[in-house]
Amino acid sequence: YFSGDGMNKVWINKKLFNANEARISIFDRGFMYGDGIFETMRSYSGKVFEIDGHLDRLGLSLKTIGIKNPYSKIYLKKEIYRLLGANALKDAYIRLTVTRGEGRFGIERKDRQKPNVIIFAKKFEGYPGRVYRKGISVRVVSIKQDDLSPLSGIKSLNFLGHIIARFQAKDAGADEAIILNTRACVAEAATSNVFTVKRGVIITPSLESGILPGITRAVIIRLAKRFGLKVIEKSLPHKELLSSDEIFLTNSLAGVLPVISVDGKKIGRGIPGELTKLLHISYRKEALR
Template identity: 30%
Template structure:
């Protein structure tokens, strides 16, 4: 495979990533004023491209960024970056900020051109559902201290970064967040599923959590194969007592959680529901 760091797309041009330059007056740099997406791919095949593009459009609309680039062109950019990187296990990162202005002010400037940036990077190989291939994770829990529009995939990720670092500093892989009522929202970089009394449950979508594309695909695939999934409240206590807990994201797919706050979940190993979900996801993720 060629060096995946070699090519980037920036405002209509393909160039070496090391040569990509964005103005320090760009509002993405100054304010985190932008939207991003990460689309996974395996062997050159993108997963959930249409859903990722729709979520990006929704985010751009929500914060009032207007772009003229069409989804087909985004697909072509992704394809070219993947081909240049060897079409392996890759994620394509798209980042659209409001653009650069000569004046730093909080209000939206008029008549500036959005900055569009993309590059490809390595992600873990695809899962199979076999227990021996499971990438198990250990997590801690923490009160969710982020802003109240977490359904927008904003580039303003400091809150998520601090929560992730909280887990890392305790030697854990992730941090699962709960609100002031003790209800689970999501993890710092993943959505959360739990198996409670033989029911697969994931927190319902609202402004407290991101509408994850892998979350969406997992729900759709399981339901299409007659495996019920409930979108409902999950409390912190229920999570700790769950038979299984999973984390989902575009680059991690479905990861079984084997301990929370130092206590094992279920048997402390990937469970049978995870095996079923991961097997179905591996077989059908390109179909949606």
């Protein structure tokens, strides 16, 4: 889905570097322990969609794990656009990472530790059209999401559970994983939030289900309500997923992804549903405005 390399410059702690010369210490706690946060954004025709939402969530996540954000939101916005300009990118995938910084051995914090902030961007022209026309398959995996942990709601660098979940789904012949929480209710997909449709009502796992509060999720809820559709955020038992009329996934890179089967069982008519298509088109229009 990424076009060419399209990454000549990366941004580290205020400075631009050639990508092949960019360096972070091997003793950085992000590398050593996954001690940090990341955000993934997408730009359309040079505009970073929902940049404020992403940077606000970054700030809340950093606060949760006790890292002081070294830069203001206004400054980071300016620098993200500077990086896009330096790489002559219009349609891009942008990743912003903040680590606790270089530390001593062991997990104790060091006084006056200086966080490292890294931003890179690559040319990204979206997923192939067939994904939206045909839909994808998902598999419920054995990895569980801890709905009682505050870490479930942040985009931690320690992404191992979601990585293994994706591996399990792929090994089972599916495109994506569905992760349940400790109460056997739907939490999220490996890199997306989950929505279902039943008799014209849109249902999505509540924040208390142990999910990341997705930026695209929030946009979709807003758009659905604009159309006068009923949206319910609640605990979503596994069996309700299987009896859905439609299922779709949302994230910043894909937008709205239709799901046509769960664990090999056809959802609805086994094709992308009408509300899914409506919200996909509406999201694209919103992003391109």
